[in-house]
Amino acid sequence: MPYVESAQRTREAVAAARVVLMHEGVGRTTMRAVAGEAGIPLGTLQYVFPSKQGLLKAVIEDVVEEISGVLRGVSETETGLENAIRHGVRNFWSQLVDEHRDLQLVQYELVTHALRTPGLEDLPAWQYERYTQVVAHWCQEAARRAGERCAVPFERLARVLVAGIDGLILQHVVNPDPARSVEDLDSLTAMLISLAAVTPA
Template sequence: MPRVSAVERRQDFVNAAMEVIASRGIDGATTRRIAEQAQAPLATLHYCYNSKEDLFADVYEFVGSRFQAVLDGSDPHSGLAETARQLLRGVLSCYFESHTFAAATLELFSWAQRQSENRGLGVYERAFETMRGILRKAAPGDQLSSEAIEDIVNVITSLADGFALNWLTRGDDSLADDKINLVTAVLDSWLADRIAQEATAR
């Protein structure tokens, strides 16, 4: 049997942690359960990670990298409205492609907010900064103020997180596409009004 590298094994534990967190919550995500989910000895988990906190740091990094990859795939040359739409659909796709990812991510953010070191905030801030940069490139000239860009970022993330919670609660995958279209239409309508406000203010 080929030897599994430490990097591969750590990814196995991150994937397993996401599964356990999604099904049992943070409090139920013991190292023993995570090792069992990864089909690995508990001693191997402790060899790879000094503590559960170190493992969770990699879990947050994994969540952040998934969002980052989607955001980096947006095309700022397609115009402001279409770029904002791409960003929203990209974040939604992270949630929609996996119940496990959606449930674990929302659980992680909720739990982190209650801790002294809010790693979830770090994930949010990196995503926010990426979106700000993409929207600045998409807005021609001085079309948008920094306040407007911040508003767009906040609306995109609020719509995406609200969708994810609604989707998980109701559990109807067949309606997901309709909901995505509805959420995108809400963004389109709000964005048109926000851009009009900017034009009036100039």
């Protein structure tokens, strides 16, 4: 087998684990299945990740980075806070939820697994703090560029936005209904805009 740098092998293992997790779920995912998906010997995978928990930790971090990256990129901060909220919610949903039910299901599984696993229990708090920080940043940036003031702290606005999206994602995972999701997203957006109560700075 040709030599592959450790960082690349790690990325390949995490990508393979995500594929297996989406097909099998956390409970049925095995190191052997991940090695098979990655096309590497089991011993090679165990050298990179000596335990399944270490591999799952890397997967959680990878998923958080992906979602945080999308959150950073979905907003339009040039036309004020209301538009940033409206476009951010809609674009996030279309990019990471609408056709990605398995990804969202795996994310929920990983959160509950981490909360119950010694050594991983702090990851979910870090995960949601990251999401909140990213959303708060683009809300604040949108308001600053437009010379606007938000009626509540940006961190609170971001927490409510993340919580609202999270609830709608869970409904989508258990009972997908695209038309209902569009209506519910519009309702969530209206509530967030009302909470922000934007005024000129």
